[in-house]
Amino acid sequence: MTLNALHLEVPDILEGEATALADLNEQLARARLQARELALQEALGLLFRLNRSAMTLLERQRALQSCSDEYRHYAAACCTGTPPSPLFVRLCSELANGFKRLLLQMFQGRQPSRPHLAWCLYMAQHFHAQGLLRHYQLYQEPPPALWRDSHLLYWLAEQHDCLDEPVAAAFQPPPASTPRGLYQxxxxxxxxNPFHLTEGECPQLFGALAPLAELARLQPLDEDDESDAPIVDLTEAQPCLGYARLADGGREHLRRLEVGALLIALDEPAPLQSSGDRQLLERVKPHWMGRQQRRHPRTEHEAQCRLVIGLAAIHADLAGQRPPQLSAQMLDVSPGGARLLCTADNSGRLDVGQLVLLMASSGSPTLALVRWRHINGEGLHLGLRYLKGLARPVWLRRAPSAQTHLGVLQSTPSPGNGWQHGLWLANGQFGEGENLWLQLASALNQTVLPLPAANLGTTVVTRHPLHLG
Known part of the structure; x- marks a missing residue:
């Protein structure tokens, strides 16, 4: 499936007279004078007709803002512990439909500003989130279309670079303040495991997650990722893929939910967090980490270590030079990676996706990627993913005497097949299929080879598989 805004599920515009907007607020106010369910039914009927009426972008936006105010009024009863009625769940769905229709009108018109687009994406996502929450409150499975469109709204926010655009929204229970945070x-x-929560705990958990959800990160999935983290397929009508099921969608639509920074933040002091919220978060957090058993058991291991940061510095170190090194404290280790703590003033150099060389007090230096990071009063916490194999410096040129570019060759023994090689390059240096002259430190001659498609990439570096004779 190809992701596209046109795949959003919205009701068709019906032929006939458009709904009168001049007295919409008056009609909504009159509806409030009736018994709650009758009032809710009348407000829902008005919104239903609005969503199926042709109107300008500005008219639709004003109408939806009025209906959002009504939503706040009818949501107040759910905050008292009263389970939501089926009419209220339908109101959430219709509001999501309205904002998705508004979003399509934005895309069909002039290029919207990023804050305006982020607001519309956020509002559509918010009412999907409310629909999800209310279904869980009633111990009902949410409709598949809810997840399909939620993934698509996240993808659209990602494509238009507004995942982290702040949006002010006064709703209860409180949502996160950005499109990324709300989706996560x-x-x-x-x-x-929401169906195992007791009555009233679902809204409590949703609110407790609001200030923390942005700390998680959806990362692109690469072919040799051994993480147990939940995998999200943005083309599927479910939150995450089952662990026994292989992903059917294209790899570009697969994401791994990284919760390392979130788990660190849960242990930090939070004066505004109630003891009930804290206990609830502690109870549910094991469910966020994928399989019940980790692939790599983690062991507490406090020791000093050093980091060489970035491809150029790693190349220099491997070539026998003395680039700057960063001192850090290792907190725990596993065969797949490690957790480190260093001073927060190094955060500018250690983005997620940065390539580093880890040097412990014993053993050989280990190539690794920064998988997650989190800053608190202790400093900068880093989660590293080991890149197994021998790291060597290489030099690359477009012609035997052309400008030299630096690379790092990662070589891993392959039983019965010699070695598997991966060439790490800084992003944007070469194009796929380009012929390159490669030279190892131990070789006098250069080897010419076409650059294959990458099999692992981050925002900083890219790895290309090589077949060397």
Whole structure:
């Protein structure tokens, strides 16, 4: 499936007269004077007709803002512990439909500003989040279309670079304040075994996740990722893929939910967090980490270590030079990676996806990627993923005497087949299929080879598989 805004599920515009907007607020106010369910039914009927009426972008936006105010009024009863009625769940769905229709009108018109687009994506996602929450409150499975469109809204925010655009939204229970945070709030709620929560705990958990959800990160999935983290397929109508099931969608639509920074933050002091919220978060957090058993058991291991940061510095170190090194403290280790703590003033150089060389007090230096990071009062916490194999410096040129570019060759023994090689390059240096002259430190001659497609990439570096004779 190809992701596209046109795949959003919205009701068709019906032929006939458009709904009168001049007295919409008056009609909504009159509806409030009736008994709650009758009032809710009348407000829902008005919104239903609005969503199926042709109107300008500005008219639709004003109408939806009025209906959002009504939503706040009818949601107040759910905050008292009263289970939501089926009419209220349908109101959430219709509001999501309205904002998705508004979003399509934005894309069909002039290029919207990023804050305006982020607001519309956020509002559509918010009412999907409310629909999800209310279904869980009633111990009902959410409709598949809810997840399909939620993934698509996240993808659209990602494509238009507004995942982290702040949005002010006064709703209860409180949502996260960015499109990224709100979507991940939904994912974490769905992963928290919601049908096993007691009555009233689902809204409590949703609110407790609001200030924390942005700390999680959806990362692109690469072919040799051995993580146990939940895998999200943005083309599927479910929150995450089952662990026994292989992903059917294209790899570009697969994401791994990384919760390392979130788990660190849960242990930090949070004066505004109630003891009930804290206990609830502690109870559900094991469900966020994928399989019940880790692939690599983690062991507490406090020791000093050093880091060489970035491809150029790693190349220099491997070539026998003395680039700057960063001192850090190792907190725990596993065969797949490690958790480190260093001073926070190094955060500018250690982005997620940065290539580093880890040097412990014993053993050979280990090539690794920064998988997650989190800053608190202790300093900068880093989660590293080991890249197994021998790291060597290489030099690359477009012609035997052309400008030299630096690379790092990662070589791993392959039983019965010699070695598997991966060439790490800084992003943007070469294009796929380009012929390159490669030279190893131990070789006098250069080898010419076409650059294959990458099999692992981050925002900083890219790895290309090589077949060397």
């Amino acid at each position: 709030q939904m994912l974490l709620l769905a992963l928290s």
